[in-house]
Amino acid sequence: MxxxxxxxxxxxxxxxxxxxxxxxxxxxxxxxxxxxxxxxxxxxxxxxxxxxxPLVIAPSALLPDNNMAVPHDGFGKPLLIARDGDGRAHVFLNVCRHRGTRLVEGCDAVKSPRLVCPYHAWTYKLDGSLTGVPRPETFPGLDKSQFGLKRLPTCEAGGLIWFSFDEQADFAEAEALGEDFAAFDLSGxxxxxxxxxxxxxxxxxxxxxxxxxxxxxxxxxxxxxxxxxxxxxxxxxxxxxxxxxxxxxxxxxxxxxxxxxxxxxxxxxxxxxxxxxxxxxxxxxxxxxxxxxxxxxxxxxxxxxxxxxxxxxxxxxxxxxxxxxxxxxxxxxxxxxxxxxxxxxxxxxxxxxxxxxxxxxxxxxxxxxxxxxxxx
The missing domain is CATH 3.90.380.10 (Naphthalene 1,2-dioxygenase Alpha Subunit; Chain A, domain 1)
Incomplete structure (x- = not known):
C-alpha cells in the first residue's frame, strides 16, 4: 500500500x-x-x-467480497445492502417483487450469487435483477426485466455506503469527504x-x-x-x-x-x-x-x-x-x-x-x- x-x-x-x-x-x-x-x-x-x-448505512468493509448481501432493518423498512458480482454496492428494499415476501431472513450476511425467495423461489442476482421464476408458463407475458428488486439511490464513496429514500437525492456532499477518508485508507x-x-x-x-x-x-x-x-x-x-x-x-x-x-x-x-x-x-x-x-x-x-x-x-x-x-x-x-x-x-x-x-x-x-x- x-x-x-x-x-x-x-x-x-x-x-x-x-x-x-x-x-x-x-x-x-x-x-x-x-x-x-x-x-x-x-x-x-x-x-x-x-x-x-443521503444516509450512511455501513462501511464498505461490511461487504468485503462480491456477491454478498446483508439485511438491515434499522431505518424502519426492510433493507438489503448488497455487493453484486462486479463489485458494485446497492441498497434494495428486502422485498420479493412477487407477493411482497421478505427476501432474506434474519440479519446475518449472505454470500451467494443468487437470492431465492423462501415462499415461491423467485430468484434474483445481487444486482437486483430477477433471473428465475418457477413455472414461468403460469405468468404469461411477465417481463422479468420489470420485476427486479426495488433499488434505492446508493453511493459508495471513500469507504462508506450511502443511500437515500429520496429518488432525487444528491450524493455530491458525501463524495466530497472521499479525499479525507482516502488519507487514512477507510476503504481498505x-x-x-x-x-x-x-x-x-x-x-x-x-x-x-x-x-x-x-x-x-x-x-x-x-x-x-x-x-x-x-x-x-x-x-x-x-x-x-x-x-x-x-x-x-x-x-x-x-x-x-x-x-x-x-x-x-x-x-x-x-x-x-x-x-x-x-x-x-x-x-x-x-x-x-x-x-x-x-x-x-x-x-x-x-x-x-x-x-x-x-x-x-x-x-x-x-x-x-x-x-x-x-x-x-x-x-x-x-x-x-x-x-x-x-x-x-x-x-x-x-x-x-x-x-x-x-x-x-x-x-x-x-x-x-x-x-x-x-x-x-
Missing part, C-alpha cells in the same frame, strides 16, 4: 492544535429542550431529514466487530456527545480521559458535515508532522456526518457509528470497529478485542450512551425549557442550526 498522506484540511486542523486549539469566542447559546422530547418534532425530522438526505479497512446498541435517548443527544470535547476529561476520567488534552480541540466543516480534531497527550512536535501515523498518534480526528453518523479515527483503528432514530426518546446506534487488516495471530486478536471492549462496551455504552439516556430522563421531566451551550460546545450549535435549516 502506498504511504498515506494527510489532506490540507487535516494538516490545517493539526496546525491549529499546535497553536493551542480554537480560541474561545462569543457567548453562550441555547437549544430548546423540546427538540429532544416532542413526538411531532421527531415525525418531522423523519420526514424532512431521514426521509430525504477490515470490519473486526459490529454491534447495535438500543439507547433510551433522542438521536441528537448522541450526536451532541461527539460534537464537543468538553466532557472528555470529566465523563471519561476513568477510561480514555487521560489520553487527551483538556480543551485542546478545533473543528471545521465540509458541506453539512463537521470535521473535528482533539489533541492527544503526545509530544507537541508530532502535531507538525506530515507523516500520517505520527499525526494520528497526536490527534484524534472525528467526522460528524449529517445527519447521524460519526467516524472516530483513533491511533490504530476506527469506529464508525450510524444512528437510526426509532422515536423521540429511542435510537439504535450501530458501532463498527475497523482495523487495518484481519488479525493474523492470537496476540493480535487479543489486542483488538481489548480495544473493542474498552471503546464499545466501556466508553461508548457505559459512558457516552449512558450520559445521553440520563439527559433524556432529565429533559423529559420538564425541568428545563432549554439547554445551555458554552464556548467548547460550538459544534453542537452548528449541528442544530443545520437540523433547523432542513426542517425549514
Amino acid at each position: 502506498n504511504a498515506l498522506t494527510p489532506t490540507r484540511g487535516q494538516l490545517a486542523l493539526a496546525k491549529q492544535l499546535a497553536e493551542g486549539g480554537s480560541r474561545a469566542h462569543g457567548g453562550t447559546s441555547h437549544v430548546d429542550a423540546s427538540v429532544y422530547t416532542d413526538p411531532s418534532r421527531h415525525a418531522l425530522e423523519q420526514q424532512r431529514i431521514f426521509g430525504k438526505v 479497512q477490515y470490519c473486526f466487530r459490529r454491534r447495535t446498541h438500543d439507547v433510551a435517548a433522542n438521536w441528537k443527544l448522541i450526536m451532541d456527545a461527539f460534537l464537543e470535547s468538553y466532557h472528555v476529561a470529566r465523563l471519561h476520567a476513568q477510561t480514555i480521559g487521560k489520553f487527551f488534552k483538556d480543551g485542546v480541540s478545533t473543528a471545521d466543516t465540509i458541506g453539512p458535515h463537521q470535521r473535528s480534531a482533539v489533541g492527544r497527550a503526545a509530544e507537541d512536535d508530532a502535531l507538525s508532522s506530515s507523516d500520517w501515523q505520527v499525526l494520528r498518534s497526536a490527534i484524534t480526528f472525528t467526522y460528524q456526518m449529517f445527519p447521524g453518523t460519526v467516524l472516530i479515527v483513533s491511533p490504530d483503528y476506527m469506529n464508525l457509528m450510524t444512528l437510526m432514530p426509532q422515536s423521540e426518546s429511542r435510537v439504535l446506534v450501530e458501532d463498527f470497529m475497523l482495523i487495518p487488516e484481519p488479525p493474523a495471530t492470537d496476540k493480535a486478536r487479543d489486542h483488538w478485542e481489548r480495544s473493542w471492549s474498552l471503546l464499545d462496551g466501556g466508553v461508548f455504552a457505559s459512558e457516552d450512551f449512558r450520559a445521553a439516556a440520563l439527559c433524556q430522563q432529565g429533559l423529559m421531566s420538564g425541568a428545563l425549557d432549554r439547554i445551555t451551550l458554552g464556548q467548547l460546545e460550538t459544534g453542537i450549535r452548528t449541528f442544530h442550526d443545520a437540523v433547523e435549516a432542513r426542517l425549514g
Whole structure:
C-alpha cells in the first residue's frame, strides 16, 4: 500500500492544535429542550431529514467480497445492502417483487450469487435483477426485466455506503469527504466487530456527545480521559458535515508532522456526518457509528470497529478485542450512551425549557442550526 498522506484540511486542523486549539469566542447559546422530547418534532425530522438526505448505512468493509448481501432493518423498512458480482454496492428494499415476501431472513450476511425467495423461489442476482421464476408458463407475458428488486439511490464513496429514500437525492456532499477518508485508507479497512446498541435517548443527544470535547476529561476520567488534552480541540466543516480534531497527550512536535501515523498518534480526528453518523479515527483503528432514530426518546446506534487488516495471530486478536471492549462496551455504552439516556430522563421531566451551550460546545450549535435549516 502506498504511504498515506494527510489532506490540507487535516494538516490545517493539526496546525491549529499546535497553536493551542480554537480560541474561545462569543457567548453562550441555547437549544430548546423540546427538540429532544416532542413526538411531532421527531415525525418531522423523519420526514424532512431521514426521509430525504443521503444516509450512511455501513462501511464498505461490511461487504468485503462480491456477491454478498446483508439485511438491515434499522431505518424502519426492510433493507438489503448488497455487493453484486462486479463489485458494485446497492441498497434494495428486502422485498420479493412477487407477493411482497421478505427476501432474506434474519440479519446475518449472505454470500451467494443468487437470492431465492423462501415462499415461491423467485430468484434474483445481487444486482437486483430477477433471473428465475418457477413455472414461468403460469405468468404469461411477465417481463422479468420489470420485476427486479426495488433499488434505492446508493453511493459508495471513500469507504462508506450511502443511500437515500429520496429518488432525487444528491450524493455530491458525501463524495466530497472521499479525499479525507482516502488519507487514512477507510476503504481498505477490515470490519473486526459490529454491534447495535438500543439507547433510551433522542438521536441528537448522541450526536451532541461527539460534537464537543468538553466532557472528555470529566465523563471519561476513568477510561480514555487521560489520553487527551483538556480543551485542546478545533473543528471545521465540509458541506453539512463537521470535521473535528482533539489533541492527544503526545509530544507537541508530532502535531507538525506530515507523516500520517505520527499525526494520528497526536490527534484524534472525528467526522460528524449529517445527519447521524460519526467516524472516530483513533491511533490504530476506527469506529464508525450510524444512528437510526426509532422515536423521540429511542435510537439504535450501530458501532463498527475497523482495523487495518484481519488479525493474523492470537496476540493480535487479543489486542483488538481489548480495544473493542474498552471503546464499545466501556466508553461508548457505559459512558457516552449512558450520559445521553440520563439527559433524556432529565429533559423529559420538564425541568428545563432549554439547554445551555458554552464556548467548547460550538459544534453542537452548528449541528442544530443545520437540523433547523432542513426542517425549514
